[in-house]
Amino acid sequence: MRAPVTDLLHDAVRDFASLPPFRDYVDAERILVVATRGRAGLEGKRAACHFTRFSDSRQRVSADGRWELPVLCLHGRDMRYVISFVLPRFLFLSPREQAEDVAHELLHIDRAFDGTAAPLCHGRAFESLVRSLADRAAESGIALPELARPGEIISYHRLRPLPQPYRRADPAARRRYDERDLVLARLLFDPAEREPPPPRYVYECPACGERYPRQRRLRMASCGSCSSTYDGRFKLRLV
Numbered sequence: 001m002r003a004p005v006t007d008l009l010h011d012a013v014r015d016f017a018s019l020p021p022f023r024d025y026v027d028a029e030r031i032l033v034v035a036t037r038g039r040a041g042l043e044g045k046r047a048a049c050h051f052t053r054f055s056d057s058r059q060r061v062s063a064d065g066r067w068e069l070p071v072l073c074l075h076g077r078d079m080r081y082v083i084s085f086v087l088p089r090f091l092f093l094s095p096r097e098q099a100e101d102v103a104h105e106l107l108h109i110d111r112a113f114d115g116t117a118a119p120l121c122h123g124r125a126f127e128s129l130v131r132s133l134a135d136r137a138a139e140s141g142i143a144l145p146e147l148a149r150p151g152e153i154i155s156y157h158r159l160r161p162l163p164q165p166y167r168r169a170d171p172a173a174r175r176r177y178d179e180r181d182l183v184l185a186r187l188l189f190d191p192a193e194r195e196p197p198p199p200r201y202v203y204e205c206p207a208c209g210e211r212y213p214r215q216r217r218l219r220m221a222s223c224g225s226c227s228s229t230y231d232g233r234f235k236l237r238l239v
Helices: 005-017 095-106 124-139
Strands: 031-037 047-051 071-074 081-087 153-159 182-188 201-204 211-214
Touching: 005 031, 005 081, 005 095, 005 124, 005 153, 031 182, 047 095, 081 095, 081 153, 095 124
Parallel strands: 031 081, 031 153
Antiparallel strands: 047 081, 153 182, 201 211
16 A cells, blocks of 8 residues: 555655755654645645744744644654645646645745744745755755555545644643644545636626635625725625
């Protein structure tokens, strides 16, 4: 049986972490790699890096003392970061796009490797760095393997819910995660999911007639073509 997709992705993270500049500060064994189930279609988030320390305090407790991040400890090892990949969306990407996404998420790791976010911001310089790192990986012979074939049932590790900041005063908050919270899930890699699902709702501008397909209901929204800010005259109506 094929290894879980998340194990293969962790191997890819480890390979990329051996490249400069990551090899100077990234410990791949303290990065948890998981996957989440996403909607059909290629549009939307494909991966994300989750942090275990606040940037303002560099601790689990925020600088104002109101928020805290849960402890994440697997098999006695303190995990500093969680990288999650969205399935099956990530599986539809080309090997080059997958490599760029791995590099992208590693760039969000701070050089102190203390669980905080790197100060780098998305933009042209960031994307240029992502492409250069993907080039460097290809030149070094680092490439992601084929993760799944159409029609194949694949397995992956998921962590539900993903660690989120909670109010310290909340007695019901989830304060700790360990290996018991890591669940092996399965999904059918269906080629039909490459296409986005039909919209559940369609809204229309009463002035210009432009239509806005959406998966979720809109509450207070007006036509972006008729006004750059909310304007009740152009409030979208459900059709």
